[in-house]
Amino acid sequence: DIVMTQSPDSLAVSLGERATINCKSSQSVLFSSNNKNYLAWYQQKPGQPPKLLISWASTRGSGVPDRFSGSGSETDFTLTISSLQAEDVAVYYCQQYYNTPRTFGQGTRLEVK
């Protein structure tokens, strides 16, 4: 199984400041035939299901604000929120869909400082 490890486990950032969350996979999730990274980011607020933010490591989902961006390749990935808003307080998960079992990171809890 591909193990996904996020850092940090929790993060406190001031409103308007940048937030950065990292995700590392135990093996590459880059599919060589199409040069795509099979990596997604989700946001989960209390009592809600996860919401897709980013797929293919860097493609924003429908309706996702452009302050959210994803980067990275192969085994190292980053989710960046360029200017934190109050509504961004949530737990963020990375996920690989390169193979089954689909696996998720342990989550990063983002709070306002």
Add this chain to the structure above:
Amino acid sequence: QVQLVQSGAEVKKPGASVKVSCKASGYTFTSYYIHWVRQAPGQRLEWVGIINPSDHYTNYAQKFQGRVTMTRDTSTSTVFMDLGSLTSEDTAVYYCAREFGDAFDYWGQGTLVTVSS
């Protein structure tokens, strides 16, 4: 609009089985895979398995092999997850989620399954 609507919360005794449903609407049911993912209290999201509503192909996570069954009813656009031999460690919120060769773009609202004697 795309919706995945799950059945309500369940309370089960150890050793029992639970069947959770996920009714799809707003898209062609047989065109997208459905996954089941669970989240135990304070734990990370855990993949349970996948069903292809078109041909009924299924693939289950190894830890659930032998006690999980996923089925679908194309006449009602509904998928089902049946989990047996429940223990307290199966207490979790179970989600269905849609995929099309990609990430999970739509999720059900979740179904809380509580296993308690």
